[in-house]
Amino acid sequence: MTTANKILAPWLLVVVAGAVAGTAGGFLGNRHWMLDLLAAFRMQYALALVIALVVALPLRRHHLAAVAAAGLVVNLAVIAPLYRVPADVREARAAHEAGTLTLLVYNVLTRNENWEDVVRYVDGSDADVVVLLEVDLGWQVVIKVGAPNYR
Numbered sequence: 001m002t003t004a005n006k007i008l009a010p011w012l013l014v015v016v017a018g019a020v021a022g023t024a025g026g027f028l029g030n031r032h033w034m035l036d037l038l039a040a041f042r043m044q045y046a047l048a049l050v051i052a053l054v055v056a057l058p059l060r061r062h063h064l065a066a067v068a069a070a071g072l073v074v075n076l077a078v079i080a081p082l083y084r085v086p087a088d089v090r091e092a093r094a095a096h097e098a099g100t101l102t103l104l105v106y107n108v109l110t111r112n113e114n115w116e117d118v119v120r121y122v123d124g125s126d127a128d129v130v131v132l133l134e135v136d137l138g139w140q141v142v143i144k145v146g147a148p149n150y151r
Contacts, residue, residue, distance in 0.1 A: 004059070005059050008055060008059060009059065009061060012052055012055055012056055012059070012061060012064055013064065015048050015049075015051070015052045016049065016052045016056075016064050016067055016068050016071070018048070019045040019048040019049050019052070019068075019071055020045075020049075020067060020068075020070075020071040022038045022041060022045050023038075023042070023045050023071050023074055023075055025038040026038040026039030026040075026041070026042065027039070042075045042078050042079050043075075043079060045071065045075050046072055046075040046076060046079060049068045049069075049071045049072040049075065050068075050072060052064065052065075052068040053065055053068040053069055053072065056068060095128075101128050101129070102125070102126065102127045102128045102129070103127060103128065103129045103130075103131070104122065104125045104127035104129070104130045104131070105131045105133070106118065106121070106122065106130070106131070106132050106133065107132075107133040107134055108132050108133065108134055108135060108139055109134055110134045110135070110136045110139070115139075115142045115146070116146075118142075119142060119143065119146030119147055122143065122146075122147050123146065123147040130147075
């Protein structure tokens with residue numbers, strides 16, 4: 001056994017065991033809040049396991065390399081979907097690149113009875129997104145009937 005092997009092997013075992021234990025503990029987060037904290041470090045576990053894999057292979061620690069690879073696959077299976085861009089975000093990006101997004105935020109005031117002016121303004125705004133504040137059931141009916149292009 002070489003000197004490097006004697007020095008690195010115990011540390012390699014600690015890193016792999018710690019990262020795999022953290023990975024497993026993160027999946028048990030619904031059992032206790034402290035275990036749930038472990039789920040927040042999946043990227044760090046993956047990085048530690050990549051480093052352990054790179055160190056274990058030249059040292060011919062194939063069993064530790066296999067455990068590190070398995071832990072890495074599990075962590076990447078959890079992490080990778082988080083970096084996939086959903087279709088609705090891609091559509092929003094395409095709309096943004098094609099032009100501008102018009103947003104209308106309007107506080108209608110629940111006690112306001114000047115419904116026709118508000119409906120005319122909203123319908124004439126040609127906004128992509130309309131957000132109405134202080135809306136009650138009466139306003140919902142008025143907007144649904146008066147501005148049917150918005151939901």
